[in-house]
Amino acid sequence: MTAAPDPTVHPLDHLVLKGARDAPALVLRDRSLSYEALNQRLGQLAAWLKAMVPQAGSRVATWLPKSELACLMPLAAVRAGLVHVPVNPLLKRAQVGHILSDSGARLLIANPARLQTLETEDLAGARPHEEGAVWAEAETCAPLGPSSAAPDDLAAILYTSGSTGRPKGVMLSHANLWLGAVSVAHYLAVTEVDRVLAVLPLAFDYGQNQLLSTWFAGGAVVPLDYLTPRDVLKAVERHDITTIAAVPPLWLHLAELDWPEAVAAKLRRLTNSGGALTEPLVRALRKRFPAARLFPMYGLTEAFRSTYLDPALVDAHPTSMGTAIPFAEVMVVTDDGREAGPDEEGELVHAGPLVAQGYWQDAVRTAERFKPAPAFSKLGGMAVWSGDRVRRDALGLLHFAGRRDAMIKTSGNRVSPQEVEEAAIATGLVAEAVALGLPDPALGQAIHLVVRAKGDAAVAGAQLHGALAQALPGFMVPRAIHWRAEMPLSPNGKLDRTGLYQELSAAVPQG
Known part of the structure; x- marks a missing residue:
């Protein structure tokens, strides 16, 4: 049985002192x-x-x-x-x-x-x-x-979109980032011989942890800004990569590539977060990379990472979120505040030292998400109430059931519907807009935008997509725009998001 990781917290910048002085730490293009x-x-x-x-x-x-x-x-x-x-x-x-x-x-x-x-x-x-x-x-x-x-000194502010409004800054302490690195290095069993290909944006908690967990373990990081999935394959071959962290859309493309057997065999560890792996994708990855251990994971920026699935259980439970990572207490809480029983659905609540310090200069939204842990919590203190609905099976494995808020999760990115809607209205081409995320086999969710034109509908129809492409990053540009002469309203007079979602779900093929 593997020993528990050491919870001792040092200032974050001590991480690089753990590796051997002459060992490679960062492999750049030219040196x-x-x-x-x-x-x-x-x-x-x-x-x-x-x-x-x-x-x-x-x-x-x-x-x-x-x-x-x-x-x-x-x-x-x-x-x-x-x-x-x-x-x-x-x-x-x-x-x-x-x-x-x-x-x-x-x-x-x-x-x-x-x-x-x-x-x-x-x-x-x-x-x-x-x-x-x-x-x-x-x-x-x-x-x-x-x-x-000090361990609780603020180290970073990572901006993540909320279900409404503009991106909010999650405040992370030295302890949050240090213990996140220790936890991941421990359960992934990263060592000084590992070479980790860093393909995820470093502005993400998951992307930043590629650096910190590898350096805690004394391994080498190879950063890569790739243009095509084949660039990833070439980097694995060139740098003898042992580990890749990615999100489902990239894994889907990598699984479809024709990997030389010798190159695929270099990979010893595949890790996924930023969206759930489907069972077909799990099977494809296991077939394409038989020598690699596959680690499905679940996380949220407000607590970094909550769960992972032991690779030994992936084949039998391909869609499970697994169990709590080291230093995390993950609970399933019913609507009436009880600890949920086996296969009883509830809200995922995360307590422990990985919980962030709240949202930067936003007491209202902090109070909505960061609340005292339930009475039955073992660690107590402040907890993150995720809004995600999960259930725990008889084996103790967690399974995702649904998302309470309207957040769109596309290509591993969390997108605020309101931010897309505001960008559409800011073009001056539309009067009303509703952004929705519809299931998509490649993206997780694809962004669909329902709008009512302001002024000449023909002009708006010809110009809106281009205007949004200029104003928004690529992952936020809607996959499809649906035009309406009148927007439907709910009984309380608000735009009927639920009705539009049901209408589009029935009309749009789900692949």
Whole structure:
């Protein structure tokens, strides 16, 4: 039986001190950094950050692909006593401007092309810096040593869309990120010989953990911004990759590729989150990568990760969410507050040290999601009430039953319907809009937009999709737009979202 992981919490920037000094830690396009070099480089970056933003606790943002600076920033910022705000590189001007304004970021590091898309008002007081210029100055700095931060000090704010309104910032402490790294490295059994291909955006909790859990275990991270699934296959072959973390749409494409047997055999560990794997996809992955252990997982940014399914159980229970990860207490709570019995549906509630500190400057939404743990909780304290409906079977395995809110989960991204609707109305082409997520075998959910034209319907019909493609990141652009002369209303006078969902579900083929 594997020993329980050590729950001791150190400041987050100590993670890179665990690897062997000469062992590879970060494999870039043109060179590799050992753990010793990684520590040196992040120390220099931290020194530059502290000189630029001396006030402890200030927020600093990055809007970058998976460059060296993007990979080092989660640790360099906290070593400088600052709070990192990573911005998804897929986002565009409006979303970036909101995040900079809401977080109060003091500076933004990005590449020149991205900075050129922003106006002064979008920066909201953040000083812009080009990535190359930052390194030119940082390399002249004497490196800062590891910090002495407290476990509950704020380390990062990760922005995630809610079921309504604009993205909200989830506040993560040193302990949240450190124990998340320890937990994942433990149950995945990552070691110093592993080479992890980082394909997920580093602005996601799951993407960031690719770095932190690997470095905690002493392994090597290979960051990859891929254009096609075949780029992933080539990287596995070139870098002898042992581990990939991905979301269902990418796994679907990877399973469809013709993998040379020797290349497929390099993979020892496949991990999934950001949406459930279907049984056909599980079977396809098990067939395509027979030597790899498959880890289906469930998580939410407000508590990082809640459950995983032991690979030994995947073949017999391919759609299960599994059981709680180390350091998490996962409960199924009925509507009347009881602990649900076997196969009784209830809300998934997560307690323990992985629970985030709430939403940045948003007491109302924090109080809606972060509430005291139920009376029967073993760990107690503040818990995340997920809104997701689950059941626990007689074997103790959890199964997803449904989602309480209207969140759209597409291609591993959480999308607020209201944000899509606001973008449509902002074009001036539509008067009313309802965004819905319909089941889709490749995306998980596909975004469908129902609208009523404002003015000339023919002009609106010809221009709306293009206008949305300019205003929104690709994953938020609706798959289909449905035009209505009048929008249906519910008995209380609101737009009838439920009726529209039922109508479109019956009319649109589900693949």
